[in-house]
Amino acid sequence: MTRQLALVDCNNFYVSCERVFRPDLAQVPVVVLSNNDGCVVSRSNEAKALGIQMGRPWFECKALAEQHGILALSSNYALYADMSNRVMGILAAYSPNHEVYSIDECFVDLTGTPQLREVSYAMRQRAVQWTGIPVCVGIGPTKTLAKLANHVAKKHPRSQGVFNYNALTLDQKAQLLAHIPVQEVWGVGRKLSKRLACYGVHTAWDLRQAHTATLRAQFGVVIEKTQRELQELACIELQEVSSDRQQIICSRSFGSAVTQLPVLLDALSTFVANACAKLRAQGSHAAMIQVFLHTNRFRQDQAQYTPSLAVPLPRPTCDSLEVSRWAEYLCTRMFKDGYQYKKAGIVLSEISPQTHWQGDLLEPAVTSNSRLMVALDQLNLRYGRGTVKVSTQGAYTDWQMRQERKSPDYTTRWADIPVV
DNA sequence: TCTCCGATTAGAC
DNA sequence: CTAACGGTCTAATCGGAGA
Numbered sequence: 001m002t003r004q005l006a007l008v009d010c011n012n013f014y015v016s017c018e019r020v021f022r023p024d025l026a027q028v029p030v031v032v033l034s035n036n037d038g039c040v041v042s043r044s045n046e047a048k049a050l051g052i053q054m055g056r057p058w059f060e061c062k063a064l065a066e067q068h069g070i071l072a073l074s075s076n077y078a079l080y081a082d083m084s085n086r087v088m089g090i091l092a093a094y095s096p097n098h099e100v101y102s103i104d105e106c107f108v109d110l111t112g113t114p115q116l117r118e119v120s121y122a123m124r125q126r127a128v129q130w131t132g133i134p135v136c137v138g139i140g141p142t143k144t145l146a147k148l149a150n151h152v153a154k155k156h157p158r159s160q161g162v163f164n165y166n167a168l169t170l171d172q173k174a175q176l177l178a179h180i181p182v183q184e185v186w187g188v189g190r191k192l193s194k195r196l197a198c199y200g201v202h203t204a205w206d207l208r209q210a211h212t213a214t215l216r217a218q219f220g221v222v223i224e225k226t227q228r229e230l231q232e233l234a235c236i237e238l239q240e241v242s243s244d245r246q247q248i249i250c251s252r253s254f255g256s257a258v259t260q261l262p263v264l265l266d267a268l269s270t271f272v273a274n275a276c277a278k279l280r281a282q283g284s285h286a287a288m289i290q291v292f293l294h295t296n297r298f299r300q301d302q303a304q305y306t307p308s309l310a311v312p313l314p315r316p317t318c319d320s321l322e323v324s325r326w327a328e329y330l331c332t333r334m335f336k337d338g339y340q341y342k343k344a345g346i347v348l349s350e351i352s353p354q355t356h357w358q359g360d361l362l363e364p365a366v367t368s369n370s371r372l373m374v375a376l377d378q379l380n381l382r383y384g385r386g387t388v389k390v391s392t393q394g395a396y397t398d399w400q401m402r403q404e405r406k407s408p409d410y411t412t413r414w415a416d417i418p419v420v
Numbered sequence: 421t422c423t424c425c426g427a428t429t430a431g432a433c
Numbered sequence: 434c435t436a437a438c439g440g441t442c443t444a445a446t447c448g449g450a451g452a
Contacts, residue, residue: 033439034439035440036438036439038437039438039439041433057437058438059437059438060437060438062437075439102432105433187430187431187432188431189430189431189432190430191429192430220446221445221446222430222431245441245442246442248441249441249442251439253438253440256436296438297438298437343439401439421452422452424451425448425450426449426450427446427447427448427449428445428447428448429445430443430445430446431443431444431445432443433440433442
């Protein structure tokens with residue numbers, strides 16, 4: 001029996017989240033910007049139609065935006081994460097075998113579901129009715145083909161938001177694949193599609209039919225898997241339990257350039273607090289910490305300095321205060337006067353479960369003060385992030401990101417609940 | 421020549 | 434008024450160092 005694997009993908013997700021609480025924006029061209037109000041990361045259909053490009057720096061779109069009355073919003077991740085959880089909860093009910101693939105996508109294995117068509121439409125209907133978020137459903141025998149089917153469902157209004165690749169005849173499949181540029185295939189990005197074009201591979205069909213050994217030799221194992229997936233041989237399994245992070249990064253571009261060391265240290269203490277909270281949330285500790293600084297790479301008129309320094313820790317830790325001291329030390333060592341710093345961050349790596357650690361033959365065992373961190377996490381969970389701070393954490397405002405048009409946290413802050 | 425490891429590349433979203 | 438270009442994560446591959 002062929003597998004009926006559905007990929008459910010939310011339409012213009014961030015914009016859709018904003019519109020749930022702003023029905024007046026339903027027909028308005030809207031975009032959502034990345035952190036620091038930098039680039040366009042989500043567009044309504046109206047904004048797409050006006051030619052606003054995904055990933056474009058917002059200042060480059062401003063003229064067009066003013067001309068057409070396009071509304072730009074800062075991103076509100078608390079809202080998007082909460083709305084995502086609601087949608088995922090609904091989808092999970094349709095199959096015990098599902099994978100939350102990203103904030104707005106979920107694979108749902110519907111193999112063996114009677115009346116697949118009706119169920120798919122019902123799933124769509126329920127998502128939009130219960131959360132206000134419209135979704136599309138693509139079904140195929142492999143993840144790659146389910147993705148492709150979803151692309152078709154989104155693009156062709158006739159599909160009514162559901163498209164099943166498995167229901168096609170061989171001829172129809174060939175026709176369909178031949179009309180899809182190879183760039184649209186999951187796993188084929190800008191660079192690969194350019195190189196593939198040199199070999200005459202332009203469409204999904206070309207990739208499916210390409211000579212496998214040559215493909216493997218020239219482009220590697222990743223694309224061979226993609227080819228086999230297009231040939232309906234599953235190579236990418238459903239990953240139902242999400243595994244622990246192997247690396248945790250927290251970094252930000254600053255709202256304006258920073259020149260003073262104490263301001264950098266303040267930013268880094270904030271990043272450490274976030275990264276370590278994440279680390280503890282997954283029950284891990286890290287044995288390596290790295291700090292990096294960046295001047296503004298787009299300002300070629302300014303002196304550039306991009307230092308980065310890492311230390312292996314004597315023993316793994318998830319203690320914010322301990323990590324903070326290391327971050328401070330590394331930053332202080334790298335800091336040089338006279339540069340305009342635009343970004344900084346920390347990387348925690350060599351991550352392992354807290355239950356598992358290598359003792360030191362020559363040092364006595366040390367028990368870290370985990371009760372303090374447990375208390376800190378509980379207080380921040382209950383009373384909000386940053387209730388208990390690490391070091392100066394956020395005392396300086398110079399570095400904090402621009403967020404000129406952020407919507408309220410409608411679903412995650414009592415004070416932000418709209419009064420009707 | 422083989423193995424290991426850090427750095428780089430490419431991709432997703 | 435002006436300047437303004439995101440953040441996290443993974444897997445594969447490359448290339449140098451050392452055994």
